[in-house]
Every structure is written in C-alpha cells, then in structure tokens.
Amino acid sequence: LIPWLRHKNSAGCHIYARPVAPHSFTLLDDLSLSQLDRLACLSPVAIVETSPANYQGWIRHERVLEPGLSTVIAKYLADAFDADPSSADFRHFGRLPGFTNRKSKYEKQGRFPFVRLISTAPRSVSPSGSMISNCEQALVLERARAQEQRRRRLTDAIARPRRSVDIATFHTSPQYQGDLHRADFAYALAASATGETVEMIADAILGARDLAHKGDTHRQQEYARRTAEKAVTFVRGNAA
Template identity: 40%
Template sequence: MVFQKRIDRTYLAVRRQLQGMRCSSYEVGLFDRRDKQSLRGIVTYSQEQVLNAVGFLKSKNASGHDIFIRPKGSQGLLLLDDVSQMMIGRMKPHGDHPAAIIQTSPANYQVWVRVSNDPLEEQLATEVARSLARDYGADISSADWRHFGRLAGFTNQKPEHRISCGYAPYVLAEACQGKICPSASRRLALAQKSLAAIRASRQVYSPRTLSRSSKPSPKAFYTRYMSLYLKRYGEQIDKSRMDFAILRKMAQRDYTAAEMAEALREASPGLAMRKAGHEEDYITRTVRNVLDEYQSKHFFS
C-alpha cells in the first residue's frame, strides 16, 4: 500500500502569501487575545524561515494567538487595511494592481501593493500608502510604511468574527501575483510632490495662538464630537474614521500633538480592542497623519 503525504494547507497558504509579498525578509508577530496588551514575540525571518516556522505558528494560533506579518523595513510593499471587495475591483483598472489580496474574515480584506522593487524612504512610502488608502476607502490611520497584516492559513481570533457555529474563520490568501503595480511611477512622483509641499509648509506655517482656557480639555472635546457622530451615524460608525475626523477638528482649534494623542488614549471608544497590540503606533500614526494633512491644506489655502 502506498501512503500519500498529507498536504499542509496552512503551509500552502503561507507560501502563497509570501509569493505575493516577495520580500527579502519579514517580521512575524503574535498577539495573544487573552493578554490584549501588545504584539509580542516579533521575530525577523527569511521566507524559508517563515515556512519552517509554520508548525510553531499553528500551535500558537491554536492557543488563541493571532499571527501577523510585515516586511522587515521599508521594501516598497504597502498594506491597505479594511478594503471592500468593491474597491478591490476598482484597483486594477486604475493601475494599482494588488500584489496580494488577503481575506481576513468573511467580506473583510487587506491588500498588499508593491510600488517599488527597491527600499523606499520611510516618509515617501507612508505618503504613497496614505494616497492609496484615500483613493480606495481603506483605513487611513493604518496607512504607513510598516503596518502589520494578517498571515494567511491561520484563524482570525477576534471574537466578533466568529462564525455562527462558534469557529474562528481562516485568513485566506486570494490573488497573490507579487508584481509591482503599473501606477508605481506615478504614485511615487505624486507622493514626492506632496511631501515637498508638506515640508515647505512646516517652514512657513505659524499656528494661531489660542489660550488654554478658551479650549475644552482634549477628552472633553473628543467626547463632545463623538456624541454628535454617534447620534448621527449610530454605533456602527467606523471608529478609526471618527478618530481622524475629530482630530481634524482639534487641529483646527490648535490642539497640540500631545493633546490629540491624549484625547485618543482617554476617549476613543474601544481603542484597546480595536487596535489591540499596537495602540500607541495607531495613536502616533493618526496624529501625525492629521497634522500633515492640516498643515498641507493650510499651506495651499
């Protein structure tokens, strides 16, 4: 009798995603849903080492850990988080071909887009990621050069994504072409122009003076506008976009970056659960993106 070796579907899914990402090295991190504090155990791997670690990662996933991955450093590969299937369909006709499409749970997607085969300056990579996020309705606060995405072949341990029978859904690697997008040169040129404008605005921009006593506390300001947004759009509102919108208003009132970060820490609803493992990264990115956008608009107004 001839016994055929069983194919490890997790191994195949991981290999498929890595073929789409096509990086020289990766960082793999574990998030323990029981801990809910931070992404732990971040390890640098080659592609071969990631594949060799599949057995270990499966055991951690089975014990309640989510498995995340990103390129090691800025390698020209950018993540779009929380992209709809409809928007993914619009990417290719506009030259923004995905390098890898990852279904993180039913009807929820992350998309990796390659805009360079060479390392990119971090600010430039972030500006390209932000432009892509704006164009395709992705989470702008997650758009930067170093964001973690889920690794295919493992289950998504978020309780809200469990299917009716109670099982956690598998993260799936869909189309993984691994090619640089045709729009890369145009995207990079526009991002360089935008960065130049932002840097120029920082040199000439002088914020209006406003006394501390004339402003509510950061928490009070955030809470006031949060109540208005929840009343208008309901509890299902995208909380990350609400964060961004309220911080825009804070920028217009000349709140400092530290005050805006304070508002998110103290008042953003469910932040620890929504951004589990990278709350401070999320806060830093969101504040920076809001201020960059505000200063750029002020320069051109």
C-alpha cells in the first residue's frame, strides 16, 4: 500500500491509521512538549510529531478495552493532560508517520511538514490499572442512569393521556400539496408520538382513503403497516 498512499498524499490527501477495535490503546492529540513531559508517567508506546512542535501520544493499557470504556478513558486522559477533547474516543485516527501533513496552514513554498515518529516503546504498558477501574465504575453508573431515564420516559409516555390525531387533517392540509403518501407518514409520526400502536395507525390509514391503486387487499395492508412501522421506529428511536 505504501506507493499508493504516497501517491494519495502527494495529491493532497491526509494519511491516518488506527488500531482495529476493540483494542488496548488511547490516543491523545494536540500535545505540546510540556504536555509530553507530563505524559511520561504513563509510559507512551509512541510519540508522533504531526506538525512542528505539535504531537500525538499513544498509550497502551494492560488489557483490551470495550469501545464504551475506551472512549471514557480517552476523555478522562484528554482532560487530565489538556489534550484535544474532540479527538478523545476509541475510534479516532492518528496521523501516520512518514507522510506529510497536508493542512494548508502548514504549507511553506509548496512544501508540507512530514509526520515524524519521535519515539517508540513497543513493549511499554501504561501503569493505568486503577484509573481504568475508576472509569469502568463511572461508565457502569452512567449507563444505569441512562437506562433509568429511558424507563421513566417510557413510563411517563404510557401514563400520559393520549391525544387523538385525525388523519383527515393531514390529508386536507395544504402543506402536503395533495401528496397523500407524505400525509400518511406525517399522520403516522404524529399518532406514534401520542402512543398509538402500529396496528392502530395502520387501521387508520386503511380506513381513511381508497388504496386500490396499491393493488389487492394484501398489498394495501402491507403499505399501511409499513408506513406505521417506519413512523413508530423513528419516534421510539429518537425518544431513546
């Protein structure tokens, strides 16, 4: 791949790399030399200079981390070492040494700085066991809180008095300019938001207008149910 990557790089492309998840690494981006000095306590497995006096540090932990935990740890370390928080997650790419950083702000007389591997310690493992345990506990608590919030929202939705939605108001609305397919789906979204089921929405669509152009009764039922299911899935997905 190297010749192809060189060709793409010379054409203006950025060349990045990352471990395949799940993995045991954390990337810290946008580090200065003083930040690298502080980072030494975690025994970085690699230091990469991405542009003049700007660095990325790779930390290797003692075990493979599931993606959610990996992201929590990345955010924790980014905060602790003043690294770029927008680069703190398990799937973030790091720049690949040996290629140029093609950001226009670094161009000088048509040339771009090379991304350089400053140091590497392939066998280095960070002494981060206690930090991982703390982040793991925080992640468990956060997921429990999120699950409880979803449960409460669902309970509130079930207990809330349902408002009736009239499909005829959608069919006659000038907003849809006579496009009854759009009107059906808009009705289905509104009805789903009030707690109506797929069956209730599909029945309303079937009873509201002549659907003979859809084919036989089976095809008409398929259309109504498909429309209802899409709306319910969309509404529930956004509520979660």
